[in-house]
Amino acid sequence: MEIQKIATRDAYGEALVELGKRNKNVVVLDADLSDSTRSEKFQKEFPDRFFSMGIAEQNMIGTAAGLSVSGKIPYASTFAIFSERAIELVRNIISRNKLNVKIAGSHAGISTGEDGKSAQAIEDISLYRSLPYITVIQPCDAVETKKAVFALEKYNGPSYMRLLRNALPVIHDENYTFEIGKGELLRKGKDIAIFATGALVHESLKACELLEKEGITPYLANIHTIKPLDRKLVLELAKKTDCVITAEDHNIIGGLGSAVAELLAEEYPCRMKRIGLNDQYAESGKPSELYEKYGLSSCSIAKEAKSMLKNKK
Amino acid sequence: MADKNLVLKLKQKAKELRKEIIEIIYNAQSGHPGGSLSEIDFLAALYYHKMKINPKKPDWSERDKFVLSKGHASPGLYAVLADKGYFPKSELKNFRKIGSMLQGHPELNTPGIEFAGGSLGQGISFSIGLALAGKIDRKSSKVYVMIGDGETQEGVVWEASMAAGFYKLDNLVAILDKNQVQETGMTKDVMDIDPVADKWKAFNWHVIDINGHDMEQILNALDEADKIKGKPVMIISRTIKGKGVSFMELNHKFHGKAPNEEEYRKAIGEIENIDIIKFK
Numbered sequence: 001m002e003i004q005k006i007a008t009r010d011a012y013g014e015a016l017v018e019l020g021k022r023n024k025n026v027v028v029l030d031a032d033l034s035d036s037t038r039s040e041k042f043q044k045e046f047p048d049r050f051f052s053m054g055i056a057e058q059n060m061i062g063t064a065a066g067l068s069v070s071g072k073i074p075y076a077s078t079f080a081i082f083s084e085r086a087i088e089l090v091r092n093i094i095s096r097n098k099l100n101v102k103i104a105g106s107h108a109g110i111s112t113g114e115d116g117k118s119a120q121a122i123e124d125i126s127l128y129r130s131l132p133y134i135t136v137i138q139p140c141d142a143v144e145t146k147k148a149v150f151a152l153e154k155y156n157g158p159s160y161m162r163l164l165r166n167a168l169p170v171i172h173d174e175n176y177t178f179e180i181g182k183g184e185l186l187r188k189g190k191d192i193a194i195f196a197t198g199a200l201v202h203e204s205l206k207a208c209e210l211l212e213k214e215g216i217t218p219y220l221a222n223i224h225t226i227k228p229l230d231r232k233l234v235l236e237l238a239k240k241t242d243c244v245i246t247a248e249d250h251n252i253i254g255g256l257g258s259a260v261a262e263l264l265a266e267e268y269p270c271r272m273k274r275i276g277l278n279d280q281y282a283e284s285g286k287p288s289e290l291y292e293k294y295g296l297s298s299c300s301i302a303k304e305a306k307s308m309l310k311n312k313k
Numbered sequence: 314m315a316d317k318n319l320v321l322k323l324k325q326k327a328k329e330l331r332k333e334i335i336e337i338i339y340n341a342q343s344g345h346p347g348g349s350l351s352e353i354d355f356l357a358a359l360y361y362h363k364m365k366i367n368p369k370k371p372d373w374s375e376r377d378k379f380v381l382s383k384g385h386a387s388p389g390l391y392a393v394l395a396d397k398g399y400f401p402k403s404e405l406k407n408f409r410k411i412g413s414m415l416q417g418h419p420e421l422n423t424p425g426i427e428f429a430g431g432s433l434g435q436g437i438s439f440s441i442g443l444a445l446a447g448k449i450d451r452k453s454s455k456v457y458v459m460i461g462d463g464e465t466q467e468g469v470v471w472e473a474s475m476a477a478g479f480y481k482l483d484n485l486v487a488i489l490d491k492n493q494v495q496e497t498g499m500t501k502d503v504m505d506i507d508p509v510a511d512k513w514k515a516f517n518w519h520v521i522d523i524n525g526h527d528m529e530q531i532l533n534a535l536d537e538a539d540k541i542k543g544k545p546v547m548i549i550s551r552t553i554k555g556k557g558v559s560f561m562e563l564n565h566k567f568h569g570k571a572p573n574e575e576e577y578r579k580a581i582g583e584i585e586n587i588d589i590i591k592f593k
Contacts, residue, residue: 049449051445054475056475058438058468058469059469059472059473061438062437062473063438063439063441063445064442065439066446067442067443069421069443070443070450071446072449088432089469092431093429093435097420097429
């Protein structure tokens, strides 16, 4: 059977509509990208609770904060990269006051592709993760996105959700239980532990298949919540394997790789490799070509795993 | 026209609050006297007359809200909130000290504080959210937001200004405390914001231009704001930074500096000698 492919941003738009139907306090703001972030689906259903803020991300964040202290549940979306323009307002209004604002940044990472460097946010996780109290989530498929949007509705606090432009295989079914801060073990193995987030979960799944063909059995965990990190799961797999890889479509500085490295350095130092953008920007191109060129593809992950295991012995 | 007794009562209150501002900042040996003294006549009009509030129930859902976007002028607001009974006056002695509820710039957990300021330009944007929520919930209450003239140089102020006009937020009243001075000098020399009335008019606001130390003009402006439908209101409150203390007036050195003992005595003496009948 063909695996269905849906972009997480499409699931975001659909989830907002479902939320809007059952919770009158949900409001949505967008900065002239509602067609791309898919928040326009909410706009069509609930025009009175949708606020078009124009190309003005700072004011979108300030306004969302004001709505939040008035008892509304604002979801504010734009491209991940442009949300960064308002990062000081996120810091000084939303994070500082622990306000219940849900920021959604779509088109994150180099998988955004052809638009090139200006649109490819590779530092957003790092920025949001460094702000106190902000929960940072990157779902890896449509089902997980919807569950995350619903989980955030019940979560009273600031959050950043990282969404992606391109269709990704749907690997979960409706029975999937999503819990903020709890990673998901996708594959059990013994030799090496791979922690992946977002689109790189799929590359890592393919990498596992390649490795298994060669008799290497990796653990693979989907780390949808980068903050707070699932410390228990990371430590457990690190202790079982003594060999850890992180994989993300983000700079290797400040993202999932850093979060895992910080934890392991303090609690269980072991061999580790961070896969991501090597402190550089990418360029225009097809997502698959970019993943190949910048070392984020399944082949790159498998290669890194083999080289680590070789040195381990 | 504003009632004469009311005007006198509010002027007397503003005089007492001026003294309190100097006490608070002198005691802390830290804080921003200039902008606190320029805003205080307007704050007196809002808190002792205009706004629908209940200090015993700071979270009363039908209240009017005051957002101090220029958060550095917190001593003025703290003086008012303590006097109104939001928290004990004894707290004023702890301003800017470790463990105090009265932080250098306001925080939301202090009773009566509606906005955590300190980073300029953000309060007016936040107020758009408050006003939009008021519209959704069909509340009759108003949102008042005070910004500084130097603050107007921040780009987000104009993003917010555009949005308030676009959404026709007639439950939003902004006050520009145009005290002419910012940290490093006169606003017209650092980065001129004039012609500022024309700017707000062009962004679809109803603009009222007054002397922000003339209590009668303040009250009339607030009444006029009530009558405006379909537009947000901007009251350009022309003030003097440090008003009431001669050596602080239009002196940027007292933007963010506490008086020493000699300056403190002189300041208190001058404020005590203010003739409220002539003051404007």
